[in-house]
Amino acid sequence: MSRLALFSQPDSVPTSWLQRLIQPLQRAGYRWHGGIQLEGYKSLSNGSCIQRVSPTTGTLLSIPLGNGRHQATPCVNIGQQVRKGEVIARGQGHAPWVHASTSGQVVALQSAYVADLQSAVPAITIAADGRDEWMDDQPLLPPQSAEALAQLSWEKGIVGLGGAGFPTGIKISGARHPDMLLINGAECEPFITCDDRLMRERASEIIRAADYLAQTLSITQIRVGVEPDKSEAMFALKKAISEANSTTQVVCLPHRYPAGGQPMLIKSLSGRNLLPGMLPSEIGVMVLNVATLYKLGQAVFHQEPLVSRIVTLTGHVGNPGNVEVPIGMPVADLLKQASLREDHTGIHVGGPMMGRLLSHESAVISKTSSCLIARSVELFPRRPEPSSCIRCNRCTDACPIGLQPLKLYEANQREDKKTLQQEQLTACIECGACSEVCPSHLPLRDSFRDAKQMMSRSVAP
Structure with missing residues (x-):
């Protein structure tokens, strides 16, 4: 069983x-x-x-070594045979250890695109042997x-x-x-x-x-x-x-x-x-x-390391559901299993409120990839073009943190870092509630993400 x-x-x-x-x-x-x-x-x-997905022989799993900020250090070599659960990278700084998510052969130490990140990160690629054989751990x-x-x-x-x-x-x-x-x-x-x-x-x-x-x-x-x-x-x-x-x-x-x-x-x-x-x-x-x-x-x-996670496959697909997949599994393979419809309008990673569009067609599942949504015109209608703010205050009413989104938005428009600090930009959880209720369709949440990046660049050494 x-x-x-x-x-x-x-x-x-x-x-x-x-x-x-x-x-x-x-x-x-x-x-x-x-x-x-x-x-x-x-x-x-x-x-x-939940259905379990095991990689077939020859499937390439690119296992990320971190989340883009902190990476573990590889402790395997190209050509080495590994089993599922084996340590392939040891954590340095704030990076936990990384483990093989299936059995097979290490074929590359290179960068890979991750589903829920915008840029590529260091990864270890394993060619699956189809056996999905676990390590023998002592109780x-x-x-x-x-x-x-x-x-x-x-x-x-x-x-x-x-x-x-x-x-x-x-x-x-x-x-x-x-x-x-x-x-x-x-x-x-x-x-x-x-x-x-x-x-x-x-x-x-x-x-x-x-x-x-x-x-x-x-x-x-x-x-x-x-x-x-x-x-x-x-x-x-x-x-x-x-x-x-x-x-x-x-x-x-x-x-x-x-x-x-x-x-x-x-x-x-x-x-x-x-x-x-x-x-x-x-x-x-x-x-x-x-x-x-x-x-x-x-x-x-x-004694099981974190080598898999449950991912929701949903939206404009013929076979929606939840699957338990190995870390590093190609997104394309999962979308094929879900019977992605040809007339989809893009792939959304995570929820529609706090997630983002798939970064790259070759991206893989990471530990934080919770959901793949195939977009369609019906499920994701085209958002109207932004218009002038009518000062209705709905964004403030909707903000669960009690911020004033309009002040933050206007401060970001003029790159006013002092006001962004005063209005507690860093307290924003980027939930997107303000954008959802805005009758002028202002891209408030996206503006706050950009503002945080601007502020982080200004304090970087």
Whole structure:
């Protein structure tokens, strides 16, 4: 039986059971400013179980050595045979270790385009042998201290899978005696359903990892935030909590984008305010995406490094769904499997709000590539040309951080760095809510991304 089959759950559950288990859910009692309602398009891809994709003989996997800022150092040579899970690069600085995501032969040490980055990054290319053969790891006892757990997560290459890719080892080692573990199961972006399916199918593993992490860090409260449109995920989590006799709480988040943004999630689940420039550890909480927590559990209990991730394939395709794919898999291969329609209008990586167009046709999946959306005229209508601002203030009303997007936009137009600092540009989470509600169709979110790059260049040595 495959590893995936061990976690399979039924696609549907009896309504009576749903009512019994979801009815007592704690609802988020703390409100946050702003946010918007969005059409979900979740049903395009969330109706079937996660399918595992294994590379066939000769498939070239280009495994990134980092996220563009920090890279691991290769420890293999061209021509070397490797097995799945074998260390192929050791972390330097803030870069976790990197592992072979399949078995085969190392054929190149060169740059590769990554799906969710604009530029190429150093990578190791492996020609798959078709066997997908794992290394033989000796069973180890789970780490009993925060220091040992941080080191393990570092060596197993665990990073945040919610989008940022922040090394989990740094987050664990930097914890300041938190009393709350907050698990992000919101997945509030339209189209994306990989975390939804993960919670439905592997809830017991998620809860086991949560209980272990809380015990190791002496955390007293565990809360999982889930939006109300994920009823089957809630059912699976509550069932796993009951079976494990866990004290974890499932909290129903506001059905409002961006409920999964870190400041909003913390506010909803704890009532605490994460102010601009602050780290969650400073207010006594640790926040992990549900997929990150799952992978941490796999590393702790099964010695598995992070060599694969779940990706949503959706949009203008004939075979939408969620697939578990090896890191470094060519995007083109996945789109072919999804039966990409010929009249698509482009490929979007990540959610439609915070994601971006595919950088290059030869790009590969990285640890932070959560979703591939085939665009169409119907799903992604052409955005009207920008017009003059009518001073309606809708962008300010929608901003979940409480910023004034128009002031930031105008300051960027005139390259006014002082005003950008005063108006807290760095606090912007680039959710795009302001752009979505703007009746003048101003490219607010894109302008803020450009402004951040301008500001970073001005302080670079």
